[in-house]
Amino acid sequence: MSATGRRPAILGGAAAFPDGLPFVRPPVPPLERVTARLAPSYERGMLTNGPLVRELEARTAARLGVAHVVAVSSCTAGLMLAFRALVPSGRVVMPSFTFSASAHAVAWNCLTPRFADCEPDTFQVDLADAAGLLDGAGALLVTHVFGAPARPDEVERLAAGAGIPVIFDAAHGLGAFHCGRAIGGFGDAEVFSLTPTKLVVAGEGGLVATNRDDVAESLRMGRDYGNPGDYDTRFVGLNARLSELHAALALESLAELDDHLVTRRALADHYISALAPIPGVRVQRVDPEDVTTWKDFTVAIDPEAFGTTRDVLVRALRTDGIDTRNYFDPPVHRQQSHAASADRPLPVTERVATEVVSLPLYRSLSPADVDRVVAVVAGVHAEASAVATVAV
Protein backbone atom coordinates (compact mmCIF):
# COMPACT_ATOMS: atom_id res chain seq x y z
CA MET A 1 0.00 0.00 0.00
CA SER A 2 2.81 2.40 0.82
CA ALA A 3 3.80 2.21 -2.86
CA THR A 4 0.73 4.28 -3.79
CA GLY A 5 0.80 6.26 -0.56
CA ARG A 6 2.78 9.43 -0.02
CA ARG A 7 4.58 10.40 3.14
CA PRO A 8 2.08 12.46 5.10
CA ALA A 9 3.06 16.10 5.67
CA ILE A 10 2.36 15.55 9.36
CA LEU A 11 5.43 13.23 9.32
CA GLY A 12 7.53 15.74 7.44
CA GLY A 13 6.61 14.93 3.82
CA ALA A 14 5.98 17.76 1.34
CA ALA A 15 2.35 18.92 1.54
CA ALA A 16 0.16 17.36 -1.15
CA PHE A 17 -1.61 20.71 -1.63
CA PRO A 18 0.74 23.51 -0.54
CA ASP A 19 -1.88 26.12 -1.52
CA GLY A 20 -4.69 24.19 0.13
CA LEU A 21 -7.52 22.15 -1.34
CA PRO A 22 -10.87 23.62 -0.23
CA PHE A 23 -13.70 21.34 0.82
CA VAL A 24 -16.17 22.92 -1.56
CA ARG A 25 -16.16 25.40 -4.42
CA PRO A 26 -19.71 26.54 -5.17
CA PRO A 27 -20.60 25.79 -8.82
CA VAL A 28 -21.37 29.34 -9.94
CA PRO A 29 -22.54 29.91 -13.52
CA PRO A 30 -21.04 32.81 -15.53
CA LEU A 31 -22.14 36.12 -14.01
CA GLU A 32 -23.12 37.70 -17.33
CA ARG A 33 -25.63 34.90 -17.93
CA VAL A 34 -27.15 35.52 -14.49
CA THR A 35 -27.44 39.27 -15.02
CA ALA A 36 -28.92 38.78 -18.52
CA ARG A 37 -31.46 36.38 -17.03
CA LEU A 38 -32.28 38.82 -14.23
CA ALA A 39 -32.49 42.00 -16.33
CA PRO A 40 -36.18 41.88 -17.41
CA SER A 41 -37.46 41.45 -13.87
CA TYR A 42 -34.95 43.89 -12.43
CA GLU A 43 -35.76 46.64 -14.90
CA ARG A 44 -39.48 46.31 -14.17
CA GLY A 45 -38.74 46.65 -10.46
CA MET A 46 -39.99 43.10 -9.93
CA LEU A 47 -37.61 41.92 -7.23
CA THR A 48 -39.32 39.01 -5.52
CA ASN A 49 -41.73 36.17 -6.27
CA GLY A 50 -42.05 37.16 -9.94
CA PRO A 51 -41.70 35.55 -13.38
CA LEU A 52 -38.24 34.08 -12.72
CA VAL A 53 -39.53 32.32 -9.61
CA ARG A 54 -42.51 31.01 -11.64
CA GLU A 55 -40.12 29.78 -14.34
CA LEU A 56 -37.89 28.05 -11.78
CA GLU A 57 -40.93 26.33 -10.30
CA ALA A 58 -42.24 25.24 -13.71
CA ARG A 59 -38.87 23.95 -14.91
CA THR A 60 -38.15 21.95 -11.77
CA ALA A 61 -41.69 20.54 -11.63
CA ALA A 62 -41.33 19.34 -15.24
CA ARG A 63 -37.90 17.91 -14.58
CA LEU A 64 -39.05 16.04 -11.46
CA GLY A 65 -42.40 14.99 -12.92
CA VAL A 66 -44.38 16.43 -10.00
CA ALA A 67 -47.59 18.43 -9.94
CA HIS A 68 -46.17 21.37 -7.96
CA VAL A 69 -42.89 22.97 -6.99
CA VAL A 70 -43.11 25.89 -4.58
CA ALA A 71 -39.93 27.99 -4.34
CA VAL A 72 -39.01 29.28 -0.89
CA SER A 73 -36.20 31.24 0.73
CA SER A 74 -34.43 28.16 2.15
CA CYS A 75 -34.81 24.44 2.60
CA THR A 76 -35.23 25.05 6.33
CA ALA A 77 -38.18 27.39 5.67
CA GLY A 78 -39.60 24.87 3.18
CA LEU A 79 -39.46 22.11 5.79
CA MET A 80 -41.04 24.40 8.40
CA LEU A 81 -43.93 25.21 6.04
CA ALA A 82 -44.33 21.57 4.95
CA PHE A 83 -44.73 20.49 8.58
CA ARG A 84 -47.15 23.40 9.12
CA ALA A 85 -49.20 22.14 6.18
CA LEU A 86 -49.14 18.45 7.03
CA VAL A 87 -48.63 17.78 10.72
CA PRO A 88 -50.90 19.44 13.27
CA SER A 89 -49.34 17.87 16.35
CA GLY A 90 -47.37 15.00 17.77
CA ARG A 91 -44.03 13.32 17.46
CA VAL A 92 -42.04 13.14 14.26
CA VAL A 93 -39.99 10.00 13.73
CA MET A 94 -36.75 10.96 12.00
CA PRO A 95 -33.06 10.17 11.77
CA SER A 96 -30.49 11.78 14.05
CA PHE A 97 -27.85 11.24 11.37
CA THR A 98 -28.91 14.28 9.34
CA PHE A 99 -28.33 18.02 9.28
CA SER A 100 -29.62 20.03 12.25
CA ALA A 101 -32.17 21.91 10.11
CA SER A 102 -34.26 18.74 9.62
CA ALA A 103 -34.95 18.65 13.35
CA HIS A 104 -35.15 22.43 13.75
CA ALA A 105 -38.07 22.53 11.29
CA VAL A 106 -39.88 19.98 13.46
CA ALA A 107 -39.18 21.85 16.71
CA TRP A 108 -40.21 25.26 15.27
CA ASN A 109 -43.66 23.77 14.69
CA CYS A 110 -43.84 22.71 18.35
CA LEU A 111 -43.54 19.09 17.24
CA THR A 112 -41.17 16.69 18.97
CA PRO A 113 -38.43 14.79 17.14
CA ARG A 114 -38.25 11.07 17.91
CA PHE A 115 -34.86 9.93 16.72
CA ALA A 116 -34.32 6.58 14.99
CA ASP A 117 -30.95 4.95 14.44
CA CYS A 118 -29.13 4.76 11.09
CA GLU A 119 -27.53 2.02 9.02
CA PRO A 120 -23.76 1.54 9.22
CA ASP A 121 -23.15 1.24 5.48
CA THR A 122 -25.71 3.45 3.72
CA PHE A 123 -25.90 5.98 6.61
CA GLN A 124 -29.66 6.16 5.89
CA VAL A 125 -32.28 5.91 8.60
CA ASP A 126 -32.76 2.35 9.85
CA LEU A 127 -36.35 1.71 8.76
CA ALA A 128 -36.82 -1.24 11.12
CA ASP A 129 -35.88 0.98 14.06
CA ALA A 130 -38.10 3.78 12.74
CA ALA A 131 -41.02 1.36 12.31
CA GLY A 132 -40.86 0.53 16.02
CA LEU A 133 -41.41 4.20 16.90
CA LEU A 134 -44.41 4.92 14.67
CA ASP A 135 -47.14 4.04 17.14
CA GLY A 136 -48.80 7.35 18.00
CA ALA A 137 -46.43 9.38 15.80
CA GLY A 138 -47.71 12.35 13.79
CA ALA A 139 -45.34 12.08 10.84
CA LEU A 140 -42.21 10.53 9.41
CA LEU A 141 -39.27 12.63 8.19
CA VAL A 142 -36.55 10.96 6.14
CA THR A 143 -33.36 12.53 4.75
CA HIS A 144 -31.79 11.33 1.49
CA VAL A 145 -28.36 11.26 3.09
CA PHE A 146 -25.61 12.85 0.95
CA GLY A 147 -27.92 12.69 -2.09
CA ALA A 148 -28.49 8.92 -2.07
CA PRO A 149 -32.17 7.92 -2.10
CA ALA A 150 -33.31 6.63 1.30
CA ARG A 151 -35.49 3.75 -0.02
CA PRO A 152 -38.36 6.18 -0.58
CA ASP A 153 -40.88 3.54 -1.70
CA GLU A 154 -40.37 1.55 1.52
CA VAL A 155 -40.64 4.79 3.49
CA GLU A 156 -43.95 5.56 1.76
CA ARG A 157 -45.30 2.09 2.58
CA LEU A 158 -44.27 2.43 6.21
CA ALA A 159 -45.96 5.82 6.54
CA ALA A 160 -49.09 4.62 4.73
CA GLY A 161 -49.30 1.64 7.07
CA ALA A 162 -49.18 3.99 10.05
CA GLY A 163 -51.62 6.43 8.39
CA ILE A 164 -49.24 9.38 8.73
CA PRO A 165 -47.67 11.82 6.25
CA VAL A 166 -44.05 11.58 5.17
CA ILE A 167 -41.79 14.51 4.39
CA PHE A 168 -38.40 14.00 2.78
CA ASP A 169 -35.47 16.27 3.52
CA ALA A 170 -34.14 16.17 -0.04
CA ALA A 171 -31.64 19.02 0.51
CA HIS A 172 -28.93 16.92 -1.16
CA GLY A 173 -31.12 15.10 -3.65
CA LEU A 174 -31.75 17.29 -6.71
CA GLY A 175 -30.75 14.99 -9.58
CA ALA A 176 -31.08 11.68 -7.71
CA PHE A 177 -33.25 8.73 -8.82
CA HIS A 178 -34.71 5.65 -7.18
CA CYS A 179 -35.66 2.82 -9.58
CA GLY A 180 -35.80 5.36 -12.41
CA ARG A 181 -38.07 7.78 -10.51
CA ALA A 182 -36.74 11.22 -9.70
CA ILE A 183 -36.30 12.14 -6.07
CA GLY A 184 -38.88 14.89 -5.55
CA GLY A 185 -41.97 12.83 -6.35
CA PHE A 186 -42.07 10.67 -3.22
CA GLY A 187 -44.08 11.11 -0.06
CA ASP A 188 -46.30 14.09 0.73
CA ALA A 189 -43.53 16.62 0.11
CA GLU A 190 -39.82 16.64 -0.68
CA VAL A 191 -37.72 19.70 0.12
CA PHE A 192 -34.54 20.72 -1.73
CA SER A 193 -31.91 23.29 -0.78
CA LEU A 194 -30.30 25.84 -3.10
CA THR A 195 -27.62 27.01 -0.67
CA PRO A 196 -24.04 27.32 -2.00
CA THR A 197 -22.82 23.90 -0.83
CA LYS A 198 -25.65 22.08 -2.66
CA LEU A 199 -26.00 20.96 -6.28
CA VAL A 200 -28.05 23.80 -7.72
CA VAL A 201 -27.24 27.14 -6.13
CA ALA A 202 -29.33 30.28 -5.70
CA GLY A 203 -27.22 31.94 -3.01
CA GLU A 204 -29.98 30.97 -0.61
CA GLY A 205 -33.19 29.19 -1.51
CA GLY A 206 -35.28 26.06 -1.39
CA LEU A 207 -37.80 24.14 -3.48
CA VAL A 208 -40.71 22.11 -2.15
CA ALA A 209 -41.98 19.42 -4.52
CA THR A 210 -45.40 17.87 -3.93
CA ASN A 211 -48.13 16.10 -5.84
CA ARG A 212 -50.76 17.33 -3.39
CA ASP A 213 -52.77 20.40 -4.40
CA ASP A 214 -53.72 21.17 -0.78
CA VAL A 215 -50.10 21.08 0.37
CA ALA A 216 -48.97 23.32 -2.51
CA GLU A 217 -51.71 25.83 -1.70
CA SER A 218 -50.73 25.88 1.97
CA LEU A 219 -47.05 26.35 1.05
CA ARG A 220 -47.83 29.26 -1.30
CA MET A 221 -49.84 30.94 1.42
CA GLY A 222 -47.32 30.02 4.09
CA ARG A 223 -44.35 31.60 2.32
CA ASP A 224 -46.34 34.83 2.20
CA TYR A 225 -47.19 35.12 5.94
CA GLY A 226 -50.20 32.83 5.57
CA ASN A 227 -51.85 35.40 3.30
CA PRO A 228 -53.87 34.00 0.37
CA GLY A 229 -54.01 37.50 -1.19
CA ASP A 230 -56.71 39.22 0.86
CA TYR A 231 -54.48 40.01 3.88
CA ASP A 232 -56.72 37.91 6.09
CA THR A 233 -53.97 35.48 7.07
CA ARG A 234 -55.29 31.95 7.49
CA PHE A 235 -52.44 30.72 9.70
CA VAL A 236 -49.16 31.95 11.09
CA GLY A 237 -46.87 31.78 8.08
CA LEU A 238 -43.42 33.13 7.33
CA ASN A 239 -41.82 35.48 4.91
CA ALA A 240 -40.19 32.67 2.97
CA ARG A 241 -40.44 34.05 -0.56
CA LEU A 242 -37.64 33.53 -3.06
CA SER A 243 -36.34 36.72 -4.66
CA GLU A 244 -36.02 37.19 -8.42
CA LEU A 245 -32.28 37.72 -7.93
CA HIS A 246 -31.93 34.28 -6.38
CA ALA A 247 -34.19 32.70 -8.98
CA ALA A 248 -32.07 34.11 -11.84
CA LEU A 249 -28.98 32.44 -10.39
CA ALA A 250 -30.88 29.22 -9.68
CA LEU A 251 -32.16 29.00 -13.28
CA GLU A 252 -28.64 29.34 -14.70
CA SER A 253 -27.33 26.85 -12.16
CA LEU A 254 -30.15 24.42 -12.97
CA ALA A 255 -29.23 24.59 -16.67
CA GLU A 256 -25.79 23.20 -15.71
CA LEU A 257 -27.08 20.47 -13.40
CA ASP A 258 -26.85 17.53 -15.79
CA ASP A 259 -23.24 18.27 -16.77
CA HIS A 260 -22.44 18.92 -13.16
CA LEU A 261 -23.86 15.53 -12.10
CA VAL A 262 -21.87 13.70 -14.77
CA THR A 263 -18.64 15.27 -13.49
CA ARG A 264 -19.46 14.50 -9.86
CA ARG A 265 -20.27 10.88 -10.67
CA ALA A 266 -17.03 10.42 -12.60
CA LEU A 267 -15.02 11.90 -9.72
CA ALA A 268 -16.87 9.74 -7.17
CA ASP A 269 -16.16 6.62 -9.25
CA HIS A 270 -12.53 7.66 -9.40
CA TYR A 271 -12.43 8.02 -5.60
CA ILE A 272 -14.15 4.64 -5.15
CA SER A 273 -11.67 2.68 -7.24
CA ALA A 274 -8.65 4.54 -5.86
CA LEU A 275 -9.76 4.02 -2.24
CA ALA A 276 -10.72 0.36 -2.70
CA PRO A 277 -7.31 -1.15 -1.83
CA ILE A 278 -7.02 0.78 1.47
CA PRO A 279 -8.30 -1.30 4.40
CA GLY A 280 -10.82 0.25 6.79
CA VAL A 281 -12.16 2.93 4.42
CA ARG A 282 -15.87 2.35 3.76
CA VAL A 283 -17.49 4.49 1.07
CA GLN A 284 -21.22 5.18 1.59
CA ARG A 285 -23.08 2.23 0.07
CA VAL A 286 -25.48 3.17 -2.71
CA ASP A 287 -27.86 0.48 -3.91
CA PRO A 288 -27.68 -0.50 -7.60
CA GLU A 289 -31.24 0.72 -8.28
CA ASP A 290 -30.30 4.18 -7.01
CA VAL A 291 -28.60 7.14 -8.66
CA THR A 292 -27.04 9.49 -6.12
CA THR A 293 -25.90 13.07 -6.57
CA TRP A 294 -22.82 12.54 -4.37
CA LYS A 295 -23.68 15.88 -2.76
CA ASP A 296 -21.07 14.76 -0.27
CA PHE A 297 -18.53 12.02 -0.80
CA THR A 298 -18.44 10.50 2.65
CA VAL A 299 -16.39 7.59 3.90
CA ALA A 300 -16.33 5.88 7.29
CA ILE A 301 -12.99 5.02 8.85
CA ASP A 302 -12.90 1.75 10.80
CA PRO A 303 -10.05 2.46 13.23
CA GLU A 304 -9.14 -1.24 13.68
CA ALA A 305 -8.71 -1.97 9.98
CA PHE A 306 -7.40 1.47 8.98
CA GLY A 307 -4.88 1.61 11.81
CA THR A 308 -5.97 4.89 13.32
CA THR A 309 -9.05 7.03 13.86
CA ARG A 310 -11.02 9.41 11.69
CA ASP A 311 -9.85 12.31 13.86
CA VAL A 312 -6.19 11.46 13.28
CA LEU A 313 -6.80 11.10 9.54
CA VAL A 314 -8.55 14.49 9.44
CA ARG A 315 -5.62 16.15 11.20
CA ALA A 316 -3.15 14.53 8.80
CA LEU A 317 -5.22 15.59 5.77
CA ARG A 318 -5.36 19.15 7.05
CA THR A 319 -1.56 19.23 7.40
CA ASP A 320 -1.41 18.17 3.75
CA GLY A 321 -3.64 21.12 2.88
CA ILE A 322 -6.83 19.07 2.40
CA ASP A 323 -10.00 20.49 3.93
CA THR A 324 -12.72 18.03 4.98
CA ARG A 325 -15.98 17.98 6.98
CA ASN A 326 -17.20 15.49 9.56
CA TYR A 327 -20.76 15.24 8.20
CA PHE A 328 -22.77 14.53 10.40
CA ASP A 329 -20.85 14.76 13.64
CA PRO A 330 -22.21 15.51 16.14
CA PRO A 331 -25.47 13.84 15.11
CA VAL A 332 -28.57 15.88 15.92
CA HIS A 333 -29.51 14.10 19.16
CA ARG A 334 -26.04 14.93 20.50
CA GLN A 335 -26.40 18.65 19.76
CA GLN A 336 -27.29 20.97 22.62
CA SER A 337 -30.36 22.25 20.77
CA HIS A 338 -32.04 18.81 20.73
CA ALA A 339 -30.64 17.28 23.91
CA ALA A 340 -34.17 17.13 25.36
CA SER A 341 -35.20 14.68 22.61
CA ALA A 342 -32.21 12.35 23.12
CA ASP A 343 -34.29 9.87 25.06
CA ARG A 344 -33.06 6.55 23.67
CA PRO A 345 -29.73 4.99 22.70
CA LEU A 346 -28.71 5.24 19.03
CA PRO A 347 -25.63 3.01 19.00
CA VAL A 348 -25.06 2.88 15.25
CA THR A 349 -25.52 6.62 14.81
CA GLU A 350 -23.07 7.31 17.63
CA ARG A 351 -20.44 5.02 16.15
CA VAL A 352 -20.92 6.15 12.55
CA ALA A 353 -20.67 9.80 13.64
CA THR A 354 -17.15 9.15 14.99
CA GLU A 355 -16.12 7.38 11.77
CA VAL A 356 -17.35 9.65 8.96
CA VAL A 357 -15.41 12.18 6.97
CA SER A 358 -16.51 13.91 3.78
CA LEU A 359 -13.75 14.47 1.23
CA PRO A 360 -13.56 17.32 -1.31
CA LEU A 361 -15.74 16.70 -4.37
CA TYR A 362 -16.75 19.42 -6.80
CA ARG A 363 -16.87 20.23 -10.46
CA SER A 364 -13.48 21.95 -10.66
CA LEU A 365 -11.64 19.10 -8.91
CA SER A 366 -9.46 17.03 -11.27
CA PRO A 367 -8.94 13.24 -11.24
CA ALA A 368 -5.29 14.02 -10.42
CA ASP A 369 -6.48 15.94 -7.31
CA VAL A 370 -8.50 12.89 -6.29
CA ASP A 371 -5.42 10.68 -6.75
CA ARG A 372 -3.40 13.01 -4.54
CA VAL A 373 -6.04 13.03 -1.79
CA VAL A 374 -6.22 9.24 -1.89
CA ALA A 375 -2.41 8.97 -1.83
CA VAL A 376 -2.40 10.93 1.43
CA VAL A 377 -5.08 8.64 2.90
CA ALA A 378 -3.00 5.63 1.81
CA GLY A 379 0.11 7.21 3.34
CA VAL A 380 -1.68 7.75 6.65
CA HIS A 381 -2.80 4.12 6.65
CA ALA A 382 0.74 2.90 5.82
CA GLU A 383 2.26 4.86 8.70
CA ALA A 384 -0.78 4.90 10.96
CA SER A 385 0.92 4.48 14.31
CA ALA A 386 3.57 7.12 13.60
CA VAL A 387 0.87 9.54 12.41
CA ALA A 388 -1.28 8.83 15.47
CA THR A 389 1.67 9.61 17.75
CA VAL A 390 2.26 13.07 16.28
CA ALA A 391 -1.38 13.98 15.60
CA VAL A 392 -2.30 14.53 19.24
Ligand SMILES: *Cc1c(COP(=O)(O)O)cnc(C)c1O
Ligand atom coordinates in the same frame (compact mmCIF):
# COMPACT_ATOMS: atom_id res chain seq x y z
C1 LIG B 1 -28.29 22.18 3.83
C2 LIG B 1 -29.30 21.29 4.47
C3 LIG B 1 -30.50 21.80 4.96
C4 LIG B 1 -30.76 23.27 5.08
O1 LIG B 1 -30.85 23.90 3.85
P1 LIG B 1 -30.99 25.51 3.83
O2 LIG B 1 -31.36 25.80 2.42
O3 LIG B 1 -29.64 26.05 4.20
O4 LIG B 1 -32.03 25.88 4.79
C5 LIG B 1 -31.43 20.92 5.44
N1 LIG B 1 -31.21 19.60 5.46
C6 LIG B 1 -30.05 19.07 5.02
C7 LIG B 1 -29.88 17.58 5.06
C8 LIG B 1 -29.05 19.90 4.54
O5 LIG B 1 -27.88 19.39 4.15
